Amino acid sequence: MVTPRENGRDPRLAVEVAGIRFHNPVLTASGCCGYGLEFEPLFDLSRIGGICTKGLSAKPMQGNPPARIQETPAGMLNAIGLQNIGARAFIEQKLPRLREYDVRVLTNVFGYTIDDYVEAIHILNDGDGIDGYELNISCPNVKEGGLIIGNDPRAAAEVTEAVKRVAKRPVIVKLSPNISDVAGMARAIESAGADALSLINTLVGVSIDIRTRRPRIANVTGGLSGPAIRPVAVRMVMQAAAAVQIPLIGIGGIATAEDAVEFLIAGAAAVQIGTASFYDPLATVKAVEGLSAYLDETGTESIRTLTGSLDLSPPPRGH
Amino acid sequence: MKDLAGTVEFNRQLAPRYYHIRLRLSEQVDVLPGQFAMLRPAALAEPILRRALAIHRAEDASVEFIYLVLGQGLEALSRIREGERVDVLCPLGNTYPTESVIDEGRRAVIVAGGVGSPALFMLASELVGRGADVRVYFGGRTKHDLPALDEFEALGCPVTVTTDDGSAGERGFVTVPLERDLALAGREASVVYACGPWPMMARVSEIAAGHAAKCYVSLEARMACGFGICVACVVEVCEGSFAPPFKYQKVCTEGPVFPAEAIVW
Numbered sequence: 001m002v003t004p005r006e007n008g009r010d011p012r013l014a015v016e017v018a019g020i021r022f023h024n025p026v027l028t029a030s031g032c033c034g035y036g037l038e039f040e041p042l043f044d045l046s047r048i049g050g051i052c053t054k055g056l057s058a059k060p061m062q063g064n065p066p067a068r069i070q071e072t073p074a075g076m077l078n079a080i081g082l083q084n085i086g087a088r089a090f091i092e093q094k095l096p097r098l099r100e101y102d103v104r105v106l107t108n109v110f111g112y113t114i115d116d117y118v119e120a121i122h123i124l125n126d127g128d129g130i131d132g133y134e135l136n137i138s139c140p141n142v143k144e145g146g147l148i149i150g151n152d153p154r155a156a157a158e159v160t161e162a163v164k165r166v167a168k169r170p171v172i173v174k175l176s177p178n179i180s181d182v183a184g185m186a187r188a189i190e191s192a193g194a195d196a197l198s199l200i201n202t203l204v205g206v207s208i209d210i211r212t213r214r215p216r217i218a219n220v221t222g223g224l225s226g227p228a229i230r231p232v233a234v235r236m237v238m239q240a241a242a243a244v245q246i247p248l249i250g251i252g253g254i255a256t257a258e259d260a261v262e263f264l265i266a267g268a269a270a271v272q273i274g275t276a277s278f279y280d281p282l283a284t285v286k287a288v289e290g291l292s293a294y295l296d297e298t299g300t301e302s303i304r305t306l307t308g309s310l311d312l313s314p315p316p317r318g319h
Numbered sequence: 320m321k322d323l324a325g326t327v328e329f330n331r332q333l334a335p336r337y338y339h340i341r342l343r344l345s346e347q348v349d350v351l352p353g354q355f356a357m358l359r360p361a362a363l364a365e366p367i368l369r370r371a372l373a374i375h376r377a378e379d380a381s382v383e384f385i386y387l388v389l390g391q392g393l394e395a396l397s398r399i400r401e402g403e404r405v406d407v408l409c410p411l412g413n414t415y416p417t418e419s420v421i422d423e424g425r426r427a428v429i430v431a432g433g434v435g436s437p438a439l440f441m442l443a444s445e446l447v448g449r450g451a452d453v454r455v456y457f458g459g460r461t462k463h464d465l466p467a468l469d470e471f472e473a474l475g476c477p478v479t480v481t482t483d484d485g486s487a488g489e490r491g492f493v494t495v496p497l498e499r500d501l502a503l504a505g506r507e508a509s510v511v512y513a514c515g516p517w518p519m520m521a522r523v524s525e526i527a528a529g530h531a532a533k534c535y536v537s538l539e540a541r542m543a544c545g546f547g548i549c550v551a552c553v554v555e556v557c558e559g560s561f562a563p564p565f566k567y568q569k570v571c572t573e574g575p576v577f578p579a580e581a582i583v584w
């Protein structure tokens with residue numbers, strides 16, 4: 001079977017999430033694509049569905065001292081510390097060039113208080129060509145004694161509500177995996193008005209140098225990402241899909257089209273690729289091509305029919 | 320910057336844990352002295368991240384690297400054989416400013432520490448080729464830690480060797496003959512280019528400043544991507560050396576070559 005194409009694109013891959021139309025379901029993950037433009041020398045940005053920027057705050061941030069990363073089995077720990085140029089500089093220096101591509105732009109936003117989020121969103125509302133906001137809620141809440149916002153359904157809902165009140169664009173809330181009740185968290189955020197959920201952010205980890213007995217990254221703890229976390233992420237997508245009506249974006253250890261399909265079947269409508277772009281800079285474009293090939297091979301009509309198609313009936317005997 | 324397939328032409332051991340690899344790339348690339356590549360044996364499952372290596376030589380569609388195996392990634396690279404594939408993202412990073420040597424006629428003083436030498440070879444070779452006054456100071460822990468020494472010697476410029484244990488050249492740190500050299504040459508006469516262990520570069524930077532010599536260092540940092548998307552590879556820089564507000568600059572895109580006075584040593 002020959003893949004039908006329109007403008008070199010496979011219309012079977014188009015998806016809509018939170019009212020945003022993506023011409024395919026493959027996005028870059030926040031913190032793993034800079035501001036998107038870093039990929040310009042490698043591929044045409046219009047070939048992927050979307051770009052989710054490095055986390056932005058109202059004011060620029062310096063980030064953590066090095067060492068900021070450590071490779072671990074099938075993954076890596078990072079504590080970059082959200083170094084970013086600030087929402088205003090993003091709009092002025094990066095967005096005009098990003099807009100030249102036919103690719104959806106999500107700006108990832110973080111904060112340490114509700115006011116931080118609201119302030120950043122106010123600035124980004126002026127950014128022509130931003131399609132939506134993704135909220136990173138895996139930050140400590142300075143007003144609540146440093147508890148992680150995304151670990152407390154009430155705090156997560158408050159941030160979501162406050163942002164929804166001011167946001168001129170769809171709001172996607174990004175779940176932290178460091179929680180026990182996925183369904184409860186997902187419902188709390190859905191009730192607060194989120195247009196979609198994305199999951200998962202990194203898992204908190206530590207790696208120790210046994211010769212010096214020191215932590216291998218300066219911040220002591222870091223976020224675990226890469227193929228190592230994929231099964232945890234697929235499980236959480238499956239649980240969230242059972243709990244809410246709003247669409248999901250699956251993230252965590254995706255390196256290939258096959259990995260992406262696993263998330264779609266578990267309940268995601270789109271995916272983001274993070275760490276894999278570090279070691280395979282073309283991972284996103286290869287995944288887009290791989291998805292078309294998967295539809296061809298399996299005789300599947302469109303990518304949308306995969307979402308939530310997980311078969312939980314008892315397997316045939318002997319398997 | 321391109322993501323290319325490299326085919327191994329040779330991958331030979333130079334000394335315990337040191338290797339020299341030559342790859343034929345799927346496309347020709349233009350490489351500037353000091354630039355580097357991110358490498359990984361194709362289809363390797365683990366470790367997942369590529370390793371950064373300075374481009375030691377580049378010619379048409381071939382590139383060479385010299386590397387010291389520290390852990391799993393370069394260990395895997397050391398095991399691959401002629402005809403096998405390596406993923407190569409290159410060329411990456413900036414280059415060494417050479418105007419003061421080429422246009423103003425200053426002496427080029429190249430200081431290599433151990434496996435820092437590959438990052439300086441193309442520079443030395445280019446400057447010698449352009450008729451500049453070049454000298455090389457090459458230090459290693461032992462005589463086994465002087466990778467590509469023969470290639471530097473073959474350039475025809477003076478090469479002074481030091482080892483910590485005296486097994487080759489002068490015994491002691493490379494900074495000792497460097498200091499003698501700069502003192503003799505006089506103030507502002509030289510431009511120093513250095514790559515090696517951090518304490519060596521810190522000391523070189525201090526000595527160069529003491530003799531009012533410009534100094535450029537090629538830095539290493541832990542890298543995940545090599546092209547600016549992860550923001551892992553940062554080095555702390557002095558206020559005023561880069562546009563505010565950032566005190567951390569990415570070694571992979573703003574470097575790896577920095578003016579020594581910009582770095583917080």
Ligand SMILES: Cc1cc2nc3c(=O)[nH]c(=O)nc-3n(C[C@H](O)[C@H](O)[C@H](O)COP(=O)(O)OP(=O)(O)OC[C@H]3O[C@@H](n4cnc5c(N)ncnc54)[C@H](O)[C@@H]3O)c2cc1C
Nearest residue numbers: 370371372373385386387388389390391392393437539540
């Ligand atoms: C721009 C640039 C150019 C480079 N050029 C060269 C080159 O030409 N030749 C060369 O041999 N190396 C070069 N390096 C260093 C090289 O990238 C690392 O040594 C390499 O990543 C180590 O990989 P590995 O798999 O051997 O060890 P890993 O498994 O990554 O590490 C093993 C152990 O060594 C430690 N380690 C890792 N990197 C370093 C380091 N840089 N210094 C000290 N300890 C370290 C780790 O913390 C760990 O404990 C360069 C680095 C950069 C950033």
Ligand SMILES: Cc1cc2nc3c(=O)[nH]c(=O)nc-3n(C[C@H](O)[C@H](O)[C@H](O)COP(=O)(O)O)c2cc1C
Nearest residue numbers: 029030031055078136200201225226252253274275
């Ligand atoms: C170096 C690095 C930086 C990251 N920065 C951010 C960030 O700024 N905001 C955010 O929401 N997530 C950030 N993440 C998390 C990723 O977007 C993603 O959720 C996570 O890495 C899991 O996906 P992966 O396994 O494909 O990388 C970062 C991850 C890495 C590895």
Ligand code: FES
Nearest residue numbers: 545547549550571
């Ligand atoms: S290594 Fe990723 S930004 Fe420099």
